[in-house]
Structures are given as C-alpha cells and as structure tokens.
Amino acid sequence: MTNPTLAAGAVERHLRARRDTGRGLLMPYVTGGITPGWTDYLRAFAAAGADAIEVGLPFSDPTLDGVTIQQASETALARGASTRRILADLSGMPDLGVPLVASTYYNLVLHDGPEAFCAALRRAGVGGLIVPDLPVHEADELTDVAAAAGIELVLLATPATPQPRLAEISCRSRGFVYAVSLMGTTGERAALAASAAELTERIRRVTDRPVLLGFGISTPDQAREARRHADGVVVGAAVMRRVLDGAGPDELRAFLATLRQALDQECDRPR
Amino acid sequence: MREMLPWREPVPLDGTMGEPRARGRFGEYGGRYAPESLVEACREVDEAFREAWADPGFRGALARLLAVHAGRPTPLTPARRLSEALGVQLYLKREDLTHTGSHKINNVLGQALLATRMGRRRLIAETGAGQHGVATATAAALLGLEATVFMGERDIERQALNVFRMRMLGAEVVPVTTGSRTLKDATSEAMRHWVGASGDSHYCIGSVVGPDPYPWMVREFQRIIGDEARGQCAAELRTGVPDYVVACVGGGSNAAGTFAGFADTPARLVGVEAEGGAGAARGRLGVLHGCRSLFLQDGDGQITQAHSIAAGLDYPGVGPEHAHLRDLGRARYVTVTDDEAVGAAVRLARTEGIVPALESAHALAWVIRAAGGGDLSAGSTVLMTLSGRGDKDVSTLKELL
Numbered sequence: 001m002t003n004p005t006l007a008a009g010a011v012e013r014h015l016r017a018r019r020d021t022g023r024g025l026l027m028p029y030v031t032g033g034i035t036p037g038w039t040d041y042l043r044a045f046a047a048a049g050a051d052a053i054e055v056g057l058p059f060s061d062p063t064l065d066g067v068t069i070q071q072a073s074e075t076a077l078a079r080g081a082s083t084r085r086i087l088a089d090l091s092g093m094p095d096l097g098v099p100l101v102a103s104t105y106y107n108l109v110l111h112d113g114p115e116a117f118c119a120a121l122r123r124a125g126v127g128g129l130i131v132p133d134l135p136v137h138e139a140d141e142l143t144d145v146a147a148a149a150g151i152e153l154v155l156l157a158t159p160a161t162p163q164p165r166l167a168e169i170s171c172r173s174r175g176f177v178y179a180v181s182l183m184g185t186t187g188e189r190a191a192l193a194a195s196a197a198e199l200t201e202r203i204r205r206v207t208d209r210p211v212l213l214g215f216g217i218s219t220p221d222q223a224r225e226a227r228r229h230a231d232g233v234v235v236g237a238a239v240m241r242r243v244l245d246g247a248g249p250d251e252l253r254a255f256l257a258t259l260r261q262a263l264d265q266e267c268d269r270p271r
Numbered sequence: 272m273r274e275m276l277p278w279r280e281p282v283p284l285d286g287t288m289g290e291p292r293a294r295g296r297f298g299e300y301g302g303r304y305a306p307e308s309l310v311e312a313c314r315e316v317d318e319a320f321r322e323a324w325a326d327p328g329f330r331g332a333l334a335r336l337l338a339v340h341a342g343r344p345t346p347l348t349p350a351r352r353l354s355e356a357l358g359v360q361l362y363l364k365r366e367d368l369t370h371t372g373s374h375k376i377n378n379v380l381g382q383a384l385l386a387t388r389m390g391r392r393r394l395i396a397e398t399g400a401g402q403h404g405v406a407t408a409t410a411a412a413l414l415g416l417e418a419t420v421f422m423g424e425r426d427i428e429r430q431a432l433n434v435f436r437m438r439m440l441g442a443e444v445v446p447v448t449t450g451s452r453t454l455k456d457a458t459s460e461a462m463r464h465w466v467g468a469s470g471d472s473h474y475c476i477g478s479v480v481g482p483d484p485y486p487w488m489v490r491e492f493q494r495i496i497g498d499e500a501r502g503q504c505a506a507e508l509r510t511g512v513p514d515y516v517v518a519c520v521g522g523g524s525n526a527a528g529t530f531a532g533f534a535d536t537p538a539r540l541v542g543v544e545a546e547g548g549a550g551a552a553r554g555r556l557g558v559l560h561g562c563r564s565l566f567l568q569d570g571d572g573q574i575t576q577a578h579s580i581a582a583g584l585d586y587p588g589v590g591p592e593h594a595h596l597r598d599l600g601r602a603r604y605v606t607v608t609d610d611e612a613v614g615a616a617v618r619l620a621r622t623e624g625i626v627p628a629l630e631s632a633h634a635l636a637w638v639i640r641a642a643g644g645g646d647l648s649a650g651s652t653v654l655m656t657l658s659g660r661g662d663k664d665v666s667t668l669k670e671l672l
Contacts, residue, residue, distance in 0.1 A: 060450070060573040061559060063459045064306045064466070070449055082571040106304060106558040111572030133558065135307050137294065158308040160469070169307075183308055184467040 009152040011052065011099040011127040011175040015210040015231070018051050024223075024263030025232025027101070027212055028239050028256055029054040031072040032089070033081025035243070039089050044249035046096040048256035054130065054234060055090070057083045057104035064132045066187030068237040071244060083108055083117075087124035101128035101154065101175065109134075114142045118149035128152040128175040136169050143172065154178050157203055159195035170207035177203055179230060181215045187237045189216035192225045200229040220262035227263050235259060286601035288490070288527075288534040288592065295483025298598055300565075300591035304558045305482040309462070312469035313561075317484040319389045324491060329384065336380045337495065340413060341370045343377075345496075347503035347654075352622040357642035358649045362513065363625070364500045364656045366525060373628065373659030374496060374525045375406035375477060381492035383410035386473035393417040393472040397461040399426055399454030399521070400583035400630065401433025402659055403477030408442035418442035419472075421461040425452040426582050433663055451576040453585045454521075458560050478522025479590030482561030486590050490527040497532020500654055512536045513654040515647065519543050519634040520551060520604065521584040523593045525658040530602060538654075540602035542593060543637040545612075547578035550589035551597050551604035557588075564591040580609040580667065581629035583659075611636040613671055616661060628659035629667065 008016065015025055028048075030041045032055050045053050058073035058081055065073070083104070090100065102121055109117045109131060121129060129151050134142060136155055146153040152174035157166050160183060170177050179200050182193035196213055203211050213226045214234030226233045235256075242252060285298065295301045303313050323329040337343040345368050350361040366374035379396075386394060394411050396418065398404030404420040411418035420437055424446045427434050437444050445464075450456035458480075465474040479486045479493075505511050516533045518526035520542035530540045544552055554565030559574055566588040567575045577587040589604075596602035607615075612629055615636035620626045627635065634655050641647040661668070 060575075061455065061459050063462045063560065064308075066463070074449070077573065082573075084571070107566070107568070107574070108572045110557055110563075111555075111568065132306050133304050133561075135303070135305060135310050137310070138302055138304055156307045158306075160308055160311040162311065165310075180308060182467075183469070185463045 009127065009150065009174055011101065011152045012209065014099050015051060015176055019210055019231050024227040025051040025210060025212060026256070026260055026263055027052040027054055027232065027234045029056060029234060029236035030243070031056040031058055031069065031076050031240060032086035033058065033076040033079055034072055039093055040249040041243070041252055042093065042096060044253035045256060046098045048253045049260040050098055050256065051232065052099045052101055054101045054103050054236070055086070055126070057086055057102055057108055059105040059108055062105065064185055066185040066237060068188070068241050068244065069186050072240045075244065087120055090124040090126065095125070099127045100125060101130060102126045103130035103132070106131050106134045109142065114145040118146050118151045121151050122149050126151070128154055130154045130178060132156060136165070136172055139172070156180050157199065159183055159199050163202060166202055167206040170203055170209060173209065176210040176212050177207060178234070179203055179211050179213045181213050181217065184215065186215055188218040188241065192217065192222045196226065197229045220258045223259045224262040224265065232263065282535060282537070283599045283601055286534060286596055286599045288531045291483070291487050295487065297592040297595035300563050300594045301483055301486055302563045303482040303561065304563060305561045306466065308466045309469065309482070312465070313482045313484070315389065319385055320484055320488045323385055323388055329388065333381055333384055336384065337377065341376045341380060342368065343495065344499045345369060347500060347507060350623050353619065356622065357639065359642050359647050360650070360652045361638060362504070362507070362654050364496060364529065364654060366496060366656060366658050367625070367627065367631070367660035371402070371406045371409050372662065373402040373406070374493060374528065375403045376409065377495055377528065378477065378489050378492040378524060379403070379406040379410045379475060382473065382475045383414050383416060386416060386475070387414055389473065391471060391473040393419065394475045395419050395461055395465055395468065395472050396475045396477060397421045397454065397457040398477065399457065399585055400581065400663060401426065401430040401437070402583060402663070404442070404444070405433050405436050407475050408437040408440035411442065412440050419445060419464070421445050421447050421457040421464065423447045423452040423454060423457045426454065429667060430582060430663055453582065455574065455577070455587055462560065478524040479527045479592060480522045480560055480562060480588065486562060486592055489524055490531055490592060493524050493528025494531040496525060496528040496656060497530060500529065501532040504654060508652055510652060512538050513652040515539050515541060515651060515653045517541045517543065517634050517638055517653060518656040519584065519630050519658060520589060520593060521548065521586045521630065523590040525656050527590060527592060529656045530596070534601065540596065541637065542602055542604045543634045544604055544606045545579035545581060545584040545633060546606045546608045548584050548586055549606045550587060551593050552606050554588060559588055562591050565589055565594045580612060581633065583630040584633065605637055607633050607636040607640065611640065613668065615639055616668065617672070625657070626661035627657055628661050629664045631658045
C-alpha cells in the first residue's frame with residue numbers, strides 16, 4: 001500500500017506533519033487586497049502560529065458567504081483587487097514557511113480557464129485551492145488540471161452530505177478535508193454547531209486525511225471545542241470583522257495567538 | 272439582421288427542448304454548481320419533480336389550479352391594427368391575462384404544489400420586478416404555505432405596488448442591500464438563506480436559471496404557454512405554425528416556455544434582451560447562481576451589473592438552455608433599448624388597448640423594428656408572448672411620458 005504521506009502534496013504533508021506532533025491546526029483567512037499593505041497580515045498570521053493561511057480571491061457574488069466576508073469582498077473589489085493583482089502581491093513575498101491556500105468562486109477559475117488559473121496560483125507560491133461552488137460531481141474539469149499544476153484542490157463536506165458521497169469527497173479531496181460545521185453561510189456564531197461533532201466523526205470513519213472545521217468558529221472556546229472533534233480550525237469572519245473594523249496586523253496577531261493558545265491547551269489534554 | 276447569428280435549419284436534434292442530458296446539461300451549459308450544503312436539497316427537488324411530472328395525479332391537480340385559479344388557457348389575440356401598420360400578422364399570447372398578471376404564476380403553482388408534496392411548509396423566492404414574488408405569495412396563500420421573498424432595495428423603490436401586494440398576501444418581503452440591490456443580489460441572498468433553511472423550505476426559483484433541475488423544471492412548468500399557443504396557432508393560422516416566435520428574455524422563463532411549444536417546428540425563435548442585460552447576446556461563459564451559462568462580466572471575471580428600465584430583465588445572465596439554443600443557432604438573441612421598449616409599450620396601448628409590462632414591451636419593440644427594417648418579410652406571421660401586464664410599470668412610465 002502506498003504511504004499516504006509520500007503520495008500527498010506539499011500542503012497535506014505539512015499539515016500531517018504538524019498534526020502528528022499533536023498540534024491543533026490553525027488556518028486563518030484573509031481577503032486578498034483588503035488593504036494596501038494586506039500581505040502584512042500574512043506575516044502576522046505566520047508569526048502567530050498559523051499552520052496554513054487561506055487567501056480569498058474576492059468575487060462579486062459570494063453566494064456562500066455571510067455579511068462579513070461579503071463586505072470584505074466588496075471592499076477589496078472597490079479598492080481594485082483582482083486575482084491578477086493579489087497573486088502578484090503574493091509573488092513578491094518571501095517564503096513564510098506556511099502553505100498558502102487560495103479560495104474563490106468557480107467563475108474566476110473558468111474566466112482564465114482552469115489550466116492558466118492553476119498555473120498562476122503555482123507561480124505565486126500558492127499550494128492549495130478551495131472552490132465552494134464546485135461540488136465533487138462537477139469537479140472533474142479541475143481536479144486533474146490542478147494536480148498537474150501542483151495545486152491541491154480541497155473539497156468541502158457538510159452535515160447534509162450523505163455517507164457514500166462523504167467517502168467520495170474525503171477520497172478526492174487534497175490537502176485536507178474542509179468540514180463545514182453547520183448548514184449556513186460563513187460568519188461568526190455564538191456557539192459551535194452541534195452538527196460539527198457528528199460530521200467530523202463521519203469523515204474520520206472514511207479517511208485519515210487532516211480534517212479542518214470551518215464556518216462559525218470565532219472564539220478561543222469554540223476553537224478548543226472544535227479541536228476535540230477535528231484536527232484543526234479555519235477562522236475567517238472573526239478575522240475579517242476585525243480587519244474591517246480597522247485592526248492592523250499586530251492586533252490580528254494577538255487575536256490569533258489566543259486561538260493558538262486554546263488549540264495548544266486542548267492538545268495537551270488526553271484526547 | 273446583422274446582429275444575429277445565421278439561422279440553423281433544419282431544426283438540430285439537440286435543440287428540441289427535451290429533457291437535459293446527464294448531469295443537467297444543455298450542451299456544455301447547465302449543471303449543478305451548488306455549494307455542497309445545497310447538493311442534497313437539489314437532488315431531493317430533482318427526484319420529487321421527476322416523480323411528480325410522471326404522475327397523472329400531480330398533472331391533473333396542477334391543470335385544475337391553472338384553470339380555476341390562474342384563469343388558463345389564456346387567449347391568443349390577433350393584434351389587428353398594429354399588424355396592419357407593420358405589414359405582418361402579429362398574434363399575442365396573453366399571459367398578461369393570468370391571475371397576478373404575468374406568466375410567473377404558471378411556474379409558481381407547479382413548484383408550490385411540488386413543495387406541498389415534498390412536505391415543505393415554506394417557499395423562499397427572489398424577485399426583480401416583483402411579479403414572481405407576487406405569484407409566490409399568491410400560491411403560498413392558496414396552498415397554506417409561508418412565503419419569504421428577497422428583493423433588492425432598488426427594486427423595492429421602483430416596484431412599491433408589488434411590495435404592497437406581497438405583504439397583503441401574507442408574505443414576508445426581505446430587502447437586499449448588497450451589490451447592485453437588484454435581482455442578481457436578491458438571488459444570491461435567497462440562495463444563502465436556502466442553505467440554512469433547506470430542511471423545511473423549498474426554494475422557488477422564478478426563472479430558468481439556478482442549479483439542475485431548476486432550468487429544466489421551470490421550463491416544463493412554463494411549457495404550457497408554448498403548448499397552448501401551438502394549438503391556438505394550428506386553429507387560427509392558415510400556415511398552422513407561425514414564421515416567427517418572439518419573447519423577451521431576462522433569465523428567460525417565458526421565452527423558454529414559449530419556445531418549448533415550437534422547438535420541433537420550422538418556426539424561427541427570437542429572444543429579445545434588454546440592451547443593458549444581454550446575457551445571451553453579449554455574455555461570456557461562467558458560473559453563477561448554480562449553473563454554467565453566459566454572464567456579463569468584466570476583464571477580471573467579476574459579474575457586472577445589468578441595467579434595464581424593466582426590472583425583470585435586469586439580470587446579467589441567461590438560462591443555460593438559452594445559451595445552448597444560441598450556440599446551436601436554433602434561437603437568435605437580439606437586444607432593444609429602454610427607449611424602444613417604452614415606445615413599443617405606448618404603441619401597443621394606443622393601437623390595441625393593451626398596456627404591456629415593460630419586459631414584454633421589449634419583445635414587441637423588436638417586432639416593430641424588424642418589420643420596419645425588412646428583417647421580417649411582409650406578411651410574415653409572428654407569435655409574440657405578452658408575458659405580463661403593465662400596471663406595475665405605471666409609475667415608471669408616468670415619469671417618462
């Protein structure tokens with residue numbers, strides 16, 4: 001049998017290696033182009049102990065995003081952000097030692113064509129890609145092209161996904177499996193959804209790939225609780241609300257450090 | 272006409288508007304590009320629709336609702352004075368005479384009946400001009416369902432009468448304040464809401480757009496326009512089938528329903544878009560709101576805002592089947608301006624005593640232009656779907672005239 005670590009791409013190898021040390025994984029999100037010096041946020045995220053960083057390529061019609069990410073996308077686009085400019089900004093950065101995962105809607109992938117789009121990501125040093133409106137049954141057009149370009153295409157699983165389909169998603173996902181904690185859009189919530197535990201448990205039954213839980217995880221307590229079920233968390237709206245309110249890289253670094261600490265505490269305890 | 276692709280004759284096999292191919296495809300368009308959270312909900316709608324559409328009991332119940340509540344069949348009206356002036360024989364399929372005043376009721380009664388069959392207690396809808404919202408509120412009241420309608424803030428301002436009608440019918444109208452605050456944004460918001468409500472709510476999409484099975488299902492519920500018109504033309508017209516079949520296109524539901532009745536005939540199909548919302552005529556391949564089709568977008572791949580005096584045509588894309596019919600050359604898609612549409616509305620009012628919706632006036636504007644410019648040869652027979660009545664546009668027209 002193939003060693004899964006050897007077969008995996010760079011993002012997945014990185015996440016597996018971190019997970020194997022017992023560490024809870026943290027992937028903060030930033031909307032590309034949100035401020036003139038937006039790449040400073042990436043440095044702050046890395047310094048705060050991020051294990052991967054998700055960079056949103058803003059789209060005019062973000063149908064799976066709640067108000068915060070919608071507002072961030074609108075703000076970035078109004079500033080003139082585009083896939084091309086965001087990737088150019090990333091190309092100019094030194095290696096952070098943390099994998100970058102782009103996320104965007106499928107229209108932007110199709111606009112350039114999957115091949116050119118993936119090649120551009122690769123040139124900018126991006127290793128993974130999340131496309132929330134490209135479900136597994138429509139993904140054929142992108143999966144092989146992405147793999148050939150060295151881009152790990154991350155698939156999403158949700159509480160409504162039936163078990164056989166969940167197995168297919170977990171098998172075809174690269175990098176990690178993105179577990180959507182609840183039936184809703186992105187955005188902060190008062191508590192971690194009850195559906196999160198059952199979903200991650202169902203994914204674990206079919207794969208040993210890293211599982212990151214996202215949607216509605218905004219506080220250290222929620223991160224700690226999420227860590228009990230999943231290998232780590234994705235934090236988007238809680239970051240972007242602070243950015244939209246004017247918080248700079250240092251403030252975000254302090255916020256993420258509280259999440260980092262919560263995840264580290266949880267991993268000290270027996271699981 | 273210069274702006275049109277050449278006619279493809281005879282009728283191409285893949286252009287007869289049957290069931291879509293595997294995975295909801297019309298040629299390369301269509302599909303189910305829904306977030307994973309909605310894929311299971313789409314599958315349930317697909318399964319329920321297939322069962323219902325094959326069930327004579329469902330068909331019978333829908334036919335009865337369409338007859339006793341919506342007032343079908345609608346007449347075919349010869350536009351005598353206008354025909355004489357234009358030198359063609361123009362017939363109007365009168366969807367404006369349905370209950371609620373537009374063709375939208377055909378689709379909504381179908382989906383509302385399907386929703387009750389699926390055990391859903393609430394309908395979610397998006398609306399532009401408000402006609403689909405009013406139809407949804409009406410069907411919900413009729414069948415004892417709740418209704419939540421998403422509507423762009425800008426459309427709420429220009430269609431105040433329909434907002435009042437929806438509320439009077441017991442529906443909740445939710446203003447959408449993002450983006451261009453029109454139909455595109457209302458559709459995005461309705462989809463977001465559905466993600467969290469798919470357990471007890473049915474998303475009643477108002478046009479032939481959205482993830483599979485919606486483009487096909489909505490066209491089948493609108494097919495009654497074309498099927499009735501086909502029979503009426505056979506009885507009225509010496510030739511049996513009109514030379515041209517014309518309808519306005521926003522997302523394209525009245526056009527799809529009309530074309531479906533004539534796709535297997537030699538009739539030439541013409542879809543008329545608003546100059547500022549011409550997804551079929553000027554869109555580019557993309558994915559939005561769950562389907563792969565043609566959308567207006569900028570050089571970076573961002574969807575651009577549509578602009579039309581007719582709120583129902585203010586959508587930057589077109590249904591996937593229209594994109595396919597365009598590629599096949601089976602249908603042609605042309606555009607008219609706001610001014611041409613307003614001129615056509617006035618002309619119909621004064622020659623035939625009918626005030627059309629500004630959406631429908633677009634279709635007529637093309638007929639007038641094409642008859643005058645020689646693109647419609649003298650004596651041609653033209654069937655045009657008059658998709659809705661103009662009451663909702665009176666305040667818009669009042670400012671212009």
